[in-house]
Amino acid sequence: MTLILRSWQGAAAVVLCLAALASLPLMAADAPSPFGTGTVVLVFLMIAGAAAISFTKLSQPLLATILFVAAHLAVWLLLAGIAGNEGKATLAFFLMLAASWLLAWRCVAVLSHLRPKSGAGDTFLRLLIPAIFGVWILILWEAATRGAGIPFIILPPPSAIGARLAGSVPILWADVQQTIFKAVLFGYVVGCASGFVVAILADRIAFLRRGLLPIGNMVSALPIIGVAPIMVMWFGFDWQSKAAVVIIMTFFPMLVNTVAGLAASGAMERDLMRSYASDYWQTLVKLRLPAAMPFIFNALKINSTLALIGAIVAEFFGTPIVGMGFRISTEIGRMNVDMVWAEIAVAALIGSVFYGVVALGERATTFWHPSNRGG
Amino acid sequence: MNNAPSSVVSASKLGLTFETGDGPVHALSNVDLTVNKGDFVSFIGPSGCGKTTFLRVIADLEKATSGEITVNGMTPEEARKSRSYGYVFQAPALYPWRTIEKNIALPLEIMGYSSVDRKARIERTLDLVNLSGFGKKYPWQLSGGMQQRASIARALAFDADLLLMDEPFGALDEIVRDHLNEQLLKLWARTEKTICFVTHSIPEAVYLSTKIVVMSPRPGRVTDVIESTLPRERPLEIRETPEFLEIAHRVREGLRAGHSYEE
Numbered sequence: 254m255t256l257i258l259r260s261w262q263g264a265a266a267v268v269l270c271l272a273a274l275a276s277l278p279l280m281a282a283d284a285p286s287p288f289g290t291g292t293v294v295l296v297f298l299m300i301a302g303a304a305a306i307s308f309t310k311l312s313q314p315l316l317a318t319i320l321f322v323a324a325h326l327a328v329w330l331l332l333a334g335i336a337g338n339e340g341k342a343t344l345a346f347f348l349m350l351a352a353s354w355l356l357a358w359r360c361v362a363v364l365s366h367l368r369p370k371s372g373a374g375d376t377f378l379r380l381l382i383p384a385i386f387g388v389w390i391l392i393l394w395e396a397a398t399r400g401a402g403i404p405f406i407i408l409p410p411p412s413a414i415g416a417r418l419a420g421s422v423p424i425l426w427a428d429v430q431q432t433i434f435k436a437v438l439f440g441y442v443v444g445c446a447s448g449f450v451v452a453i454l455a456d457r458i459a460f461l462r463r464g465l466l467p468i469g470n471m472v473s474a475l476p477i478i479g480v481a482p483i484m485v486m487w488f489g490f491d492w493q494s495k496a497a498v499v500i501i502m503t504f505f506p507m508l509v510n511t512v513a514g515l516a517a518s519g520a521m522e523r524d525l526m527r528s529y530a531s532d533y534w535q536t537l538v539k540l541r542l543p544a545a546m547p548f549i550f551n552a553l554k555i556n557s558t559l560a561l562i563g564a565i566v567a568e569f570f571g572t573p574i575v576g577m578g579f580r581i582s583t584e585i586g587r588m589n590v591d592m593v594w595a596e597i598a599v600a601a602l603i604g605s606v607f608y609g610v611v612a613l614g615e616r617a618t619t620f621w622h623p624s625n626r627g628g
Numbered sequence: 629m630n631n632a633p634s635s636v637v638s639a640s641k642l643g644l645t646f647e648t649g650d651g652p653v654h655a656l657s658n659v660d661l662t663v664n665k666g667d668f669v670s671f672i673g674p675s676g677c678g679k680t681t682f683l684r685v686i687a688d689l690e691k692a693t694s695g696e697i698t699v700n701g702m703t704p705e706e707a708r709k710s711r712s713y714g715y716v717f718q719a720p721a722l723y724p725w726r727t728i729e730k731n732i733a734l735p736l737e738i739m740g741y742s743s744v745d746r747k748a749r750i751e752r753t754l755d756l757v758n759l760s761g762f763g764k765k766y767p768w769q770l771s772g773g774m775q776q777r778a779s780i781a782r783a784l785a786f787d788a789d790l791l792l793m794d795e796p797f798g799a800l801d802e803i804v805r806d807h808l809n810e811q812l813l814k815l816w817a818r819t820e821k822t823i824c825f826v827t828h829s830i831p832e833a834v835y836l837s838t839k840i841v842v843m844s845p846r847p848g849r850v851t852d853v854i855e856s857t858l859p860r861e862r863p864l865e866i867r868e869t870p871e872f873l874e875i876a877h878r879v880r881e882g883l884r885a886g887h888s889y890e891e
């Protein structure tokens with residue numbers, strides 16, 4: 254019992270292996286190029302063997318390495334075997350896939366308990382664990398789409414998306430320039446900056462605060478689907494109309510957050526400023542803005558996502574023949590779903606980088622905040 | 629009004645009522661008090677008797693609702709605007725995004741001291757509160773006692789001859805407290821500042837003060853003002869002398885009288 258507890262993933266993998274053994278072969282009887290017997294034996298030996306090893310008291314790094322190699326080699330053999338047999342995978346195939354996935358899970362579990370002594374080792378682990386996670390999403394996706402023969406239109410396999418990505422770099426680059434470097438960045442900077450400035454004005458002038466904030470909440474609930482075509486009418490087909498949509502979307506989160514942040518400083522801290530007979534601007538710069546930084550960065554992070562969505566969706570309503578949103582809407586019409594997915598992948602990558610840069614800025618600026626002090 | 633040049637704080641018939649959701653709270657009523665230049669005045673009394681409120685009225689952080697008060701012969705607001713006092717709050721209230729020396733520089737920046745002057749003052753006040761070498765640390769990297777000392781240094785950095793201190797040593801252990809009391813007396817003697825000091829500790833009040841104001845709650849008022857007969861030069865051992873114990877006894881009696889009023 255304790256043996257099983259030490260690695261329940263290993264135990265489950267053995268059970269899955271046995272079930273797969275009972276329901277062989279791995280490919281349907283009419284598959285054009287079924288697995289060779291040698292390959293099948295090798296896959297079974299690797300998975301069952303690694304599962305068995307996971308019960309032992311081997312040193313943890315060594316165990317992780319064995320699990321890592323066995324799980325990924327086995328799944329690579331399985332995936333390679335699909336070629337030519339699309340849509341012919343049987344229950345046994347998916348049982349073995351699940352078994353190797355369990356081993357990878359065990360591997361990550363072991364890895365996440367390691368406490369490396371060197372900083373480099375720590376960084377390596379911090380990157381490796383999410384990387385294994387991400388790779389397995391792609392593996393399961395690939396196996397599900399090609400193994401079970403999911404239609405290309407519904408969900409293309411990641412390998413096809415990757416190939417399309419690599420093959421259309423110039424087009425993708427032009428789209429990124431149009432959508433990201435023009436519409437998103439311009440709109441983001443202008444939207445955030447003006448939201449910030451208006452927040453300060455609203456803080457200074459009471460009637461602005463009372464009048465503007467409720468309207469702000471209303472406008473931020475406006476559907477961009479409705480706003481985008483109007484912006485196209487006003488500012489034309491090119492990136493300016495998309496930037497306008499981004500400005501509208503990013504302005505109010507910044508306004509609302511900054512106003513809340515300006516009220517975040519403590520009563521005693523404000524009394525201290527008062528006791529120095531500090532004027533409005535001194536108190537603003539030396540106390541209230543620093544105290545508002547966590548709120549302001551919150552808005553910057555929300556807006557980094559909103560800006561991307563806004564610019565891409567706004568392009569659905571008319572653009573010159575370039576841009577990420579334009580590409581998505583036209584390629585889906587031509588059934589080129591792999592290109593659509595390639596654009597999505599690029600957008601996801603840029604979105605993550607964008608968010609990451611803002612988060613780094615946040616770490617540098619609000620290092621003093623109780624939630625950041627540890628790291 | 630008695631505005632003799634030597635009176636730093638002068639209150640007569642001072643009252644303050646907070647209007648709260650469940651009725652008015654009489655935090656201060658009928659307070660008559662004069663603090664002279666160079667005095668070390670301690671305020672002692674049970675929790676909620678209005679000690680903090682009185683200090684806040686002097687500092688123009690709260691407005692009296694009746695009676696009169698002058699600070700340096702001016703209204704509290706004028707006195708605050710002319711930066712005539714330094715205030716040490718019950719908690720350190722250091723800004724976490726500033727290092728200790730930047731925190732001490734804060735009032736200096738606001739009051740427009742030159743950067744050379746700032747540097748010299750930071751060094752001097754850090755030394756005064758025994759925090760030399762900790763200037764580059766952030767407040768949260770220091771112990772509570774060190775933070776409180778830093779906040780005292782901040783109040784000492786600029787030239788205000790009135791120092792308002794609200795239980796500055798409340799959170800510190802006995803030994804550190806003794807040490808800081810001694811330091812504070814030295815500092816008071818050297819700088820000739822006028823100090824208003826809130827405390828809950830009878831020995832602390834007697835050891836430090838030239839004048840002890842005993843207060844009692846509901847409504848907050850002054851029940852006794854005890855002039856200390858101790859010399860200005862006070863080694864820690866003075867706390868064992870009969871004279872010291874005699875004054876401490878009077879303070880305790882005063883506090884008791886205030887308490888029996890409640891029952």
Ligand SMILES: Nc1ncnc2c1ncn2[C@@H]1O[C@H](COP(=O)(O)OP(=O)(O)OP(=O)(O)O)[C@@H](O)[C@H]1O
Pocket residue numbers: 646647648653654655674675676677678679680681682848
């Ligand atoms: N802002 C406020 N609003 C309403 N009531 C208040 C306010 N500040 C203080 N009070 C009330 O005034 C009274 C005096 O408060 P104060 O803070 O001056 O007491 P204290 O003597 O400093 O007590 P402690 O020794 O606990 O610090 C208390 O009853 C308190 O509840």
Ligand SMILES: [Mg+2]
Pocket residue numbers: 679680681718794
């Ligand atoms: Mg108090």
